[in-house]
Amino acid sequence: MVRESVVLRLFRKILIVWCAIVSLGAGAFGGPAPAFADVLRVGRPLCYAVSRTVAKDGGSPLVFLCAGQPEGYQKGTLWFRAMLPLGADRRDDLSLIVHSSRFDRLLVTFSYADRAVERQDVRSGDFGTHWRAGGQLAFRAPHRDVPLTGVTIRFDKVASAHLLRMRLVGRGEESTQTAGLAALIGAALVLLLAGAIYNASLALALRRQFSAWQAAWAICMVAWGACWSQLHLLFLPAMAGAVSAQICTFLSCLAIPLATLSAITALEERYVSRWLRRATLWLTAGVFVLGIPLSLMRSGPIDTLGGVLSVVVLANLVAVAFCIGQAWRRGSSDARSYAGAWAVPMLVLASTSFFDADAMFWGGGSQILVLFAAAWQTLWLSAAASRSHGRLRAERDMARRAEGQAQELARRDALTGLLNRRGFIERIGTVLDTSRDRGEAVALLLIDVDWFKSINDAYGHEAGDVVLAAIARCIAHHECPSCIVARLGGEEFAVMVAGLDGAELMRFAEGLRQQVRDCEHGDLIDNRNVTVSIGIAETITGADFRALYRLADEALYEAKRNGRDRVVIRPPDAANPCTDDLDQVAVGL
Missing domain, CATH: 3.30.70.270 (Reverse transcriptase/Diguanylate cyclase domain)
Structure with missing residues (x-):
C-alpha cells in the first residue's frame, strides 16, 4: 500500500507537469504571434506561384496568387513570397524557419529596400548548417542598413504544400526557441528510451508478450523522434531531407500497430469479444499497409492517401478504446492500467483537431505533443507492469515461504518440535x-x-x-x-x-x-x-x-x-x- 501510494503521488506530479506544459503551449507558445514572429500561410501574407517543370536558376514568376491552394507543383517548382512592411526588421534581424519536408531543393531569397538580394539554399541530402532540432531549417537574413522588404521561398519537386510550415522570427528568438525545443525533444526521448529498456528487460525476465510489444513500440517512437527532430543528422548528415521524411512516415505508421498489439496482447481473450479483437487487428493491418506506399511516395495523391490514413488511424484508436472499455467492464485489471495509459495520447490527438498546434512549443507543434504523450504512456505502463510484477513476486514469495514452512513441518515432530x-x-x-x-x-x-x-x-x-x-x-x-x-x-x-x-x-x-x-x-x-x-x-x-x-x-x-x-x-x-x-x-x- 505504501509503494502504491508513492506511485500514485508520482503520477499526480507528472500529470500536473503535463497540464502545465499544455497550458504554456496553448498560451505562451500558441497565442497570437507578433509581427516579427508570424506563421506564414497563403493569403496572410503569403502568395504563391507554380511551374509544372523545374524552373531554371535565377528565374522567377511575374505573377503570384494570394488566394486558393497551389496545384501541379510536385514535379516542378513552387514559389512563395512574403512581402514585409518597411521597418519590420528594426526589432531584430529576421530568420525564416521552415519545417523540412520532401523536396529536392529549397532556395530562400531575402530582398532589401535598395533592391539587393541575399540567397541561401539547401538540397535533399545536404542541409549544411541550416538544420535545427525539431525538423526545422533556419535561414538568417543578413543584417544590413536598409530594411528587409520581402522573402521569396522556392521549392523544387516538393511532395506536399500542405505539410509545409514556415515562420518568421527574430534571430534572438530563433536561438532561444531552438534550444528550448531541443531540450523538450531530449527529455521526451530519454523517457521513451528508459521505458523501452525497462520493458525489454521485463519481456526477457518474465517472458511476457505484452512487454515485448511495448518495448518495440517505445524503440520505434525513439527512432521516430530522433529522425523527425533531425538529431540523427549529427551522425548521418547525408540522410537530410526526403529520405528522413520517408523514414519518419514509415516509423509513425509502424508505431501505431505496435502500440495496438501491445494493448491487445495485454488483454486476455476472455475479456474481449473475438469480433472486436479481430476488427481492431484488421484496422491495425490497414494502418501498416497504407503507411508503406505513403512512405515511399515522392509525388502523387499524398494528401488524399494521408487523409484516408488519418481516418483509419482514428478508427483504430476508437477500436482499441472499445477493447479496453469492454475488458474493464468485464473485470480485467490490465484494462484499467491501459485506460490510464491510452487516455493522454487519445486526448492529445483529439485536442490537435480543435486548435492549431503548428506554432506551439517553439514550432514543434503536434509532434512534441505526440512525443510527450508517448512518454506518458510508456511511463504509465512501466509502472503498471512494475506493480503487477511486484504483486506476482510477493505472491510467489509467500507461496515459497508457505512451501518451506510445510516442508519444515514435515521434518519436525508435532509433539516435541524436534526433527523427526x-x-x-x-x-x-x-x-x-x-x-x-x-x-x-x-x-x-x-x-x-x-x-x-x-x-x-x-x-x-x-x-x-x-x-x-x-x-x-x-x-x-x-x-x-x-x-x-x-x-x-x-x-x-x-x-x-x-x-x-x-x-x-x-x-x-x-x-x-x-x-x-x-x-x-x-x-x-x-x-x-x-x-x-x-x-x-x-x-x-x-x-x-x-x-x-x-x-x-x-x-x-x-x-x-x-x-x-x-x-x-x-x-x-x-x-x-x-x-x-x-x-x-x-x-x-
Missing part, C-alpha cells in the same frame, strides 16, 4: 560429510526413556506426552550445526554430535542424562523422577550412519540390561567399516 526421523536422516548427511573431510570424530547418542510404558499406564498417554515434551526441551538447546537433536519415535531420541570424543563425549552424555533426571514434571506424575538410558557409538574412520546406529543401539541395550539411568559408550568398530548409502538408512530405521 525423516528430518534427522536428511540433516546428518551434512554432518558426516563435513566431519569426514575435516577428520573429526562423530558420535551418535541414542536416548531412551526408562520405564516409559509404566508412566503411560499409571497416568495416561496425555501425561506421557507432557513428559516427552519436557525431555525434548531439556536436550533441544544443544542443537547447533555440529549437534543435531531429533525424536526418532515413541520414547526414543537421538543426538548426532561432531568434534567430541573420549572423555569430552562422556561428559557431554552424562550432562544430558543428568539434565533429564533433574527435570521436574510436577504433580502430573506425582513428582516422579524420569530417567533415560543412553547408548553411544563414535567413529573417526568415516563409517556411515547405519554402522553408527547399529553400535549405538547395542550400547543402549547394554545400558538397559545394566540397570538403566546410565551411559554406555561403544568404541569405534574400525575392523568392519560399512559402506551402505545413507538413503538405505530409512529402511533400517
Whole structure:
C-alpha cells in the first residue's frame, strides 16, 4: 500500500507537469504571434506561384496568387513570397524557419529596400548548417542598413504544400526557441528510451508478450523522434531531407500497430469479444499497409492517401478504446492500467483537431505533443507492469515461504518440535560429510526413556506426552550445526554430535542424562523422577550412519540390561567399516 501510494503521488506530479506544459503551449507558445514572429500561410501574407517543370536558376514568376491552394507543383517548382512592411526588421534581424519536408531543393531569397538580394539554399541530402532540432531549417537574413522588404521561398519537386510550415522570427528568438525545443525533444526521448529498456528487460525476465510489444513500440517512437527532430543528422548528415521524411512516415505508421498489439496482447481473450479483437487487428493491418506506399511516395495523391490514413488511424484508436472499455467492464485489471495509459495520447490527438498546434512549443507543434504523450504512456505502463510484477513476486514469495514452512513441518515432530526421523536422516548427511573431510570424530547418542510404558499406564498417554515434551526441551538447546537433536519415535531420541570424543563425549552424555533426571514434571506424575538410558557409538574412520546406529543401539541395550539411568559408550568398530548409502538408512530405521 505504501509503494502504491508513492506511485500514485508520482503520477499526480507528472500529470500536473503535463497540464502545465499544455497550458504554456496553448498560451505562451500558441497565442497570437507578433509581427516579427508570424506563421506564414497563403493569403496572410503569403502568395504563391507554380511551374509544372523545374524552373531554371535565377528565374522567377511575374505573377503570384494570394488566394486558393497551389496545384501541379510536385514535379516542378513552387514559389512563395512574403512581402514585409518597411521597418519590420528594426526589432531584430529576421530568420525564416521552415519545417523540412520532401523536396529536392529549397532556395530562400531575402530582398532589401535598395533592391539587393541575399540567397541561401539547401538540397535533399545536404542541409549544411541550416538544420535545427525539431525538423526545422533556419535561414538568417543578413543584417544590413536598409530594411528587409520581402522573402521569396522556392521549392523544387516538393511532395506536399500542405505539410509545409514556415515562420518568421527574430534571430534572438530563433536561438532561444531552438534550444528550448531541443531540450523538450531530449527529455521526451530519454523517457521513451528508459521505458523501452525497462520493458525489454521485463519481456526477457518474465517472458511476457505484452512487454515485448511495448518495448518495440517505445524503440520505434525513439527512432521516430530522433529522425523527425533531425538529431540523427549529427551522425548521418547525408540522410537530410526526403529520405528522413520517408523514414519518419514509415516509423509513425509502424508505431501505431505496435502500440495496438501491445494493448491487445495485454488483454486476455476472455475479456474481449473475438469480433472486436479481430476488427481492431484488421484496422491495425490497414494502418501498416497504407503507411508503406505513403512512405515511399515522392509525388502523387499524398494528401488524399494521408487523409484516408488519418481516418483509419482514428478508427483504430476508437477500436482499441472499445477493447479496453469492454475488458474493464468485464473485470480485467490490465484494462484499467491501459485506460490510464491510452487516455493522454487519445486526448492529445483529439485536442490537435480543435486548435492549431503548428506554432506551439517553439514550432514543434503536434509532434512534441505526440512525443510527450508517448512518454506518458510508456511511463504509465512501466509502472503498471512494475506493480503487477511486484504483486506476482510477493505472491510467489509467500507461496515459497508457505512451501518451506510445510516442508519444515514435515521434518519436525508435532509433539516435541524436534526433527523427526525423516528430518534427522536428511540433516546428518551434512554432518558426516563435513566431519569426514575435516577428520573429526562423530558420535551418535541414542536416548531412551526408562520405564516409559509404566508412566503411560499409571497416568495416561496425555501425561506421557507432557513428559516427552519436557525431555525434548531439556536436550533441544544443544542443537547447533555440529549437534543435531531429533525424536526418532515413541520414547526414543537421538543426538548426532561432531568434534567430541573420549572423555569430552562422556561428559557431554552424562550432562544430558543428568539434565533429564533433574527435570521436574510436577504433580502430573506425582513428582516422579524420569530417567533415560543412553547408548553411544563414535567413529573417526568415516563409517556411515547405519554402522553408527547399529553400535549405538547395542550400547543402549547394554545400558538397559545394566540397570538403566546410565551411559554406555561403544568404541569405534574400525575392523568392519560399512559402506551402505545413507538413503538405505530409512529402511533400517
